[in-house]
Amino acid sequence: KEISAKILLSEGNKSGESNIYEAVDLFDPTMLASSSGEKSPETNTSAFSHPGVVPGIELFQTPGSASSVSKKIKTQIHCGCIVSFHMFVLLDAGGIECITCTKKSFILTPNPAWPPPSLLLPGLPERIKDLSAKNWSSIAASGPVPWRQAPSLFNPELHPKMPSEFNIPTSKKLSDSMDKKENLVFSGRLMNGGLKGDASQISENGSKCEDQQSPYVNDNPHSAILKNEPSSPNPDLTLNTTSKSEIAEHSSISVSQAQPPAPLPAAANYNGVDSFGEGQAQIGRPQDRNQLLPRYWPKITEQELQQISGDSNSVITPLFEKVLTASDAGKIGRLVLPKKCAEVYLPPISNPEGIPLPVQDLKGEEWVFQFRFWPNNNSRMYVLEGKKGPVNTRDKASAHGDSTAKKSKPGEVTAQHNSKRNSVSYSPLTMNKANLADSGRKSNKVVENKCDAKVKPAAKPDIPIKRKNSILGSKSKRLRIENEDMMELKLTWEQAQGLFHPPPNNVPKIVLIDGCEIEEFEEPPIIGRPTIVAKNNLGEIIQWAQCEDCFKWRKVPGYAILPSRWTCSENLWDPKRSLCSADQELTLDELEDLLPSAGAKKMKAEKEDPDSLEALEGLDALANVAIQEDGDAYASSSLHTTTTKHPRHRPGCSCIVCIQPPSGKGHKHKQTCTCNLCMTVKRRFKTLMLRREIKQSEKAETARQKLQQPEQSGDDDIQMFCDAGNSSSSHNLVNGEGSNNDQSKKKLSNQLDLNIHPEREEDLSPVLNSGSITRMIQDGTGGPQKVKKISRSGGNLVVSQPPPPEVGVENYSTDVA
DNA sequence: CTCGTGCATGGGT
DNA sequence: GACCCATGCACGA
Numbered sequence: 001k002e003i004s005a006k007i008l009l010s011e012g013n014k015s016g017e018s019n020i021y022e023a024v025d026l027f028d029p030t031m032l033a034s035s036s037g038e039k040s041p042e043t044n045t046s047a048f049s050h051p052g053v054v055p056g057i058e059l060f061q062t063p064g065s066a067s068s069v070s071k072k073i074k075t076q077i078h079c080g081c082i083v084s085f086h087m088f089v090l091l092d093a094g095g096i097e098c099i100t101c102t103k104k105s106f107i108l109t110p111n112p113a114w115p116p117p118s119l120l121l122p123g124l125p126e127r128i129k130d131l132s133a134k135n136w137s138s139i140a141a142s143g144p145v146p147w148r149q150a151p152s153l154f155n156p157e158l159h160p161k162m163p164s165e166f167n168i169p170t171s172k173k174l175s176d177s178m179d180k181k182e183n184l185v186f187s188g189r190l191m192n193g194g195l196k197g198d199a200s201q202i203s204e205n206g207s208k209c210e211d212q213q214s215p216y217v218n219d220n221p222h223s224a225i226l227k228n229e230p231s232s233p234n235p236d237l238t239l240n241t242t243s244k245s246e247i248a249e250h251s252s253i254s255v256s257q258a259q260p261p262a263p264l265p266a267a268a269n270y271n272g273v274d275s276f277g278e279g280q281a282q283i284g285r286p287q288d289r290n291q292l293l294p295r296y297w298p299k300i301t302e303q304e305l306q307q308i309s310g311d312s313n314s315v316i317t318p319l320f321e322k323v324l325t326a327s328d329a330g331k332i333g334r335l336v337l338p339k340k341c342a343e344v345y346l347p348p349i350s351n352p353e354g355i356p357l358p359v360q361d362l363k364g365e366e367w368v369f370q371f372r373f374w375p376n377n378n379s380r381m382y383v384l385e386g387k388k389g390p391v392n393t394r395d396k397a398s399a400h401g402d403s404t405a406k407k408s409k410p411g412e413v414t415a416q417h418n419s420k421r422n423s424v425s426y427s428p429l430t431m432n433k434a435n436l437a438d439s440g441r442k443s444n445k446v447v448e449n450k451c452d453a454k455v456k457p458a459a460k461p462d463i464p465i466k467r468k469n470s471i472l473g474s475k476s477k478r479l480r481i482e483n484e485d486m487m488e489l490k491l492t493w494e495q496a497q498g499l500f501h502p503p504p505n506n507v508p509k510i511v512l513i514d515g516c517e518i519e520e521f522e523e524p525p526i527i528g529r530p531t532i533v534a535k536n537n538l539g540e541i542i543q544w545a546q547c548e549d550c551f552k553w554r555k556v557p558g559y560a561i562l563p564s565r566w567t568c569s570e571n572l573w574d575p576k577r578s579l580c581s582a583d584q585e586l587t588l589d590e591l592e593d594l595l596p597s598a599g600a601k602k603m604k605a606e607k608e609d610p611d612s613l614e615a616l617e618g619l620d621a622l623a624n625v626a627i628q629e630d631g632d633a634y635a636s637s638s639l640h641t642t643t644t645k646h647p648r649h650r651p652g653c654s655c656i657v658c659i660q661p662p663s664g665k666g667h668k669h670k671q672t673c674t675c676n677l678c679m680t681v682k683r684r685f686k687t688l689m690l691r692r693e694i695k696q697s698e699k700a701e702t703a704r705q706k707l708q709q710p711e712q713s714g715d716d717d718i719q720m721f722c723d724a725g726n727s728s729s730s731h732n733l734v735n736g737e738g739s740n741n742d743q744s745k746k747k748l749s750n751q752l753d754l755n756i757h758p759e760r761e762e763d764l765s766p767v768l769n770s771g772s773i774t775r776m777i778q779d780g781t782g783g784p785q786k787v788k789k790i791s792r793s794g795g796n797l798v799v800s801q802p803p804p805p806e807v808g809v810e811n812y813s814t815d816v817a
Numbered sequence: 818c819t820c821g822t823g824c825a826t827g828g829g830t
Numbered sequence: 831g832a833c834c835c836a837t838g839c840a841c842g843a
Contacts, residue, residue: 327837336835
């Protein structure tokens with residue numbers, strides 16, 4: 001109830017020499033409490049607790065001292081009357097008139113630029129309607145009124161906007177704008193505080209604002225106006241012809257918007273030059289207000305302005321107003337400024353760093369904001385930074401009804417806020433009503449979030465409010481990884497593990513977690529070329545490494561750590577085979593035995609035991625399934641799938657660590673295991689594979705057609721070697737000898753993996769593509785690009801279908817991704 | 818672990 | 831479809 005942390009910023013001074021932005025805070029717990037008809041401020045201690053009560057900022061300009069202004073204009077005016085400076089209006093057509101004469105002429109000369117009477121209130125001259133209650137009262141009000149209070153009446157630029165403001169919104173428009181407008185409304189209401197009723201109040205909720213309505217709302221406002229009651233507080237003309245309920249039903253926006261509470265003589269004043277008495281001759285920023293969306297138009301009332309200007313001699317020109325969002329009011333201390341507002345009213349900045357912007361609050365306290373921008377989508381986002389102080393101060397004050405400035409703890413405020421909200425502001429009914437709940441939520445969102453995090457459960461709302469941006473909500477899309485991507489991630493990671501070598505001379509610490517031995521190294525691993533570790537005839541540990549150039553496998557000592565790119569020429573240990581021309585020591589069969597690839601295993605398994613093959617596939621797929629299944633935990637599972645560190649895993653866990661023991665020490669689940677987990681995995685894997693096969697057959701068909709094209713079959717410059725890792729693709733082939741191996745060629749021709757969509761790189765089948773650490777090597781010979789996509793996992797090297805020439809190989813790095 | 822910063826994202830206009 | 835802008839979030843201090 002108590003907070004409208006409205007920050008009012010004033011710009012400039014009379015001379016226009018320097019623009020000093022004045023932050024004026026209208027917050028007044030007492031006022032607000034009374035305005036909302038609620039309890040004393042002491043009991044309403046939270047910030048933004050009222051639904052729809054939102055903070056806002058307004059920017060004002062202070063061109064100069066009011067007193068000097070009044071001297072100027074307290075002279076004879078066009079109509080011949082001599083009036084005080086606050087008793088006149090500036091005419092659309094130019095010139096000024098005293099209030100009395102203006103009233104007469106209103107009736108006689110409606111403004112043709114205005115909307116047809118049908119859009120307005122029947123029976124009222126349009127012009128009078130535009131003279132909102134506030135305007136009117138401003139004009140008519142007694143006491144010092146700054147020059148700028150000659151309202152929009154005399155600013156022709158404002159008029160084109162007016163028709164839209166008067167439009168009775170259709171249902172959608174109404175509802176769309178309801179919440180935002182309500183924010184304004186509430187803001188306005190709170191701004192008004194105990195001052196006067198505001199027509200806009202009614203718009204939010206008929207009942208809610210009854211106690212605050214101006215008498216003119218219910219009574220005959222025409223008479224009020226025609227009577228020219230100086231004390232008339234913001235009577236709202238547009239409300240007069242309808243009952244309150246009707247208003248509440250369908251016209252809140254037009255009400256709140258129809259009469260900008262503080263219509264601005266915008267153009268005449270923004271340059272900081274006192275144009276008073278000089279009509280429209282001095283137009284500093286002619287583009288000003290019309291460039292802004294109406295929602296940024298200042299809504300401050302004259303009374304509020306008076307309050308702000310107060311004793312100071314400055315005259316304040318509202319520039320724009322923004323209802324603070326949650327993030328604006330959050331503890332980050334950043335306030336996003338509407339772009340147009342920033343560009344129109346604030347000093348131009350070219351450096352993202354921005355400039356310091358001195359700002360004064362209502363109490364005269366000075367703050368320095370950093371006015372800056374962020375590049376954003378070829379555009380800019382303007383922000384005020386460093387507002388933490390003022391905002392926190394407001395929080396504190398609002399939370400405790402204490403105007404002394406102390407740093408607040410968001411949590412406190414939050415808790416109070418929430419409990420307040422629960423007890424008063426929100427009920428299911430309320431929340432269902434129009435957009436009220438939305439607006440309320442909006443204003444409260446940041447607080448809610450804080451609450452969730454920091455406040456004891458008791459403070460949680462009774463009514464669960466679905467957090468729009470919950471982790472599972474729309475905002476989490478960035479976190480979502482498509483299943484296939486997950487598999488790719490998992491496999492890629494798995495492959496990457498193969499590139500890691502333990503740091504030399506570093507003895508691992510063996511950690512036992514749930515029976516799994518896990519090696520821990522103090523030093524980070526070395527990323528090197530993956531090799532196949534084996535034993536020679538003497539039982540010594542050796543490694544088989546594949547040459548980057550000729551793809552032949554060379555024997556290197558077990559302790560050797562090879563660079564990620566390694567060729568025969570670097571084979572220091574076997575000079576005989578330090579040239580690519582040298583024969584490969586291993587036969588293909590030997591290599592097949594060596595390679596722990598799924599492909600190789602499967603080829604054998606297929607012959608021996610179809611069932612075990614299925615089990616093998618099932619286990620291979622288990623990781624994928626685990627990832628797919630475990631939606632919430634996918635991140636952790638995908639990240640931990642192949643690491644040997646998984647402190648949280650436990651028996652029964654379907655994560656990869658539980659399924660696959662570290663360092664190839666055998667399966668935790670045997671291939672023939674028929675436990676629930678394995679059976680589930682098998683079952684699901686079958687489904688998965690079935691789907692894939694359907695997909696693949698479609699793609700294969702397409703690919704076959706492509707391959708049958710002459711230019712494709714004749715131009716085989718591109719070869720892609722791609723590892724299927726331990727995926728179960730049966731299309732893959734171990735290629736031990738390179739392309740000059742007849743057998744391989746035969747296999748290659750028969751078993752080309754046709755999963756790749758010939759047209760699109762991203763269409764690579766997950767089975768084939770996933771898990772591959774690819775290396776695209778661009779042939780430097782020019783002409784048709786020769787690409788070899790090589791990838792390995794666990795020493796497995798698989799040849800897959802050559803991609804089409806149009807694949808953008810230039811984009812691929814020649815380094816390991 | 819918290820906080821600040823800067824950018825990215827995506828819903829809304 | 832372009833733009834705005836509220837806010838999420840990665841990253842570094």
